[in-house]
Amino acid sequence: MMFTDELQREAAPIIEAIYQDDFIQGVIRGDIDKKAIRHYLKADHLYLNEFAKIYSLLIAKLNDKDDIRFLLEQIDFVINGEVTAHYTMADYVGENYQDIIAGGEWYPASDHYIKHMYYNAYKYDDASFTICAMAPCPYVYQQLALKIKDNHDLTGNPLKDWVDFYTVNMDELMNRLNHWVNRFAETTTDENREILRRNFLESCVHERRFFEMSYRQEAWGIEVMHA
Numbered sequence: 596m597m598f599t600d601e602l603q604r605e606a607a608p609i610i611e612a613i614y615q616d617d618f619i620q621g622v623i624r625g626d627i628d629k630k631a632i633r634h635y636l637k638a639d640h641l642y643l644n645e646f647a648k649i650y651s652l653l654i655a656k657l658n659d660k661d662d663i664r665f666l667l668e669q670i671d672f673v674i675n676g677e678v679t680a681h682y683t684m685a686d687y688v689g690e691n692y693q694d695i696i697a698g699g700e701w702y703p704a705s706d707h708y709i710k711h712m713y714y715n716a717y718k719y720d721d722a723s724f725t726i727c728a729m730a731p732c733p734y735v736y737q738q739l740a741l742k743i744k745d746n747h748d749l750t751g752n753p754l755k756d757w758v759d760f761y762t763v764n765m766d767e768l769m770n771r772l773n774h775w776v777n778r779f780a781e782t783t784t785d786e787n788r789e790i791l792r793r794n795f796l797e798s799c800v801h802e803r804r805f806f807e808m809s810y811r812q813e814a815w816g817i818e819v820m821h822a
């Protein structure tokens with residue numbers, strides 16, 4: 596069994612818990628509170644910006660041109676492609692997307708998640724540590740979307756396109772990320788493998804907390820000062 600197969604097996608109960616939580620169940624029913632979706636969009640557009648920037652930090656750690664080209668494509672996908680999924684949600688809310696995301700912040704759970712990725716990007720030379728912290732981003736959404744598709748017919752559901760978005764185009768990305776991590780895991784120490792494992796599983800928990808944060812519209816409760 597490859598190292599990333601073990602990680603994915605360990606992540607399965609966390610993904611099942613996310614699936615059962617209020618946010619995804621509300622998406623499945625197609626009646627989730629619009630305020631939860633608004634909060635999600637406010638947080639997620641900032642999260643994706645940082646995600647793209649962290650990819651750019653990884654480019655500096657890679658040498659192979661093909662690997663670099665792949666990360667450049669991923670940056671484009673995160674910045675220009677994934678906004679399509681956000682537009683589906685904005686339509687559901689019934690407001691202009693730019694109006695929704697204005698004034699968003701790194702709310703508590705997303706703040707913790709973003710800093711988890713940055714910490715690994717700055718602490719370790721090898722990209723695998725950061726990749727393990729980032730991989731749950733595509734992986735958890737792909738698994739949730741496939742699970743929803745397997746169990747529900749979303750015809751007529753206003754959030755169907757959001758789910759559909761994450762059922763496609765994720766395999767190549769996951770294969771590439773898994774390949775990088777497995778190559779490093781084969782030759783590194785047990786101690787490093789444990790860090791990789793924690794990074795991956797902690798980010799799966801971060802994914803859960805991000806949805807929970809959105810559902811409950813958690814914020815810092817600190818007034819924003821404008822200059």
Ligand SMILES: Cc1ncc(CN)c(N)n1
Binds near residue numbers: 736
């Ligand atoms: C927090 C979060 N995690 C994952 C995804 C899917 N790329 C996302 N848009 N936002």
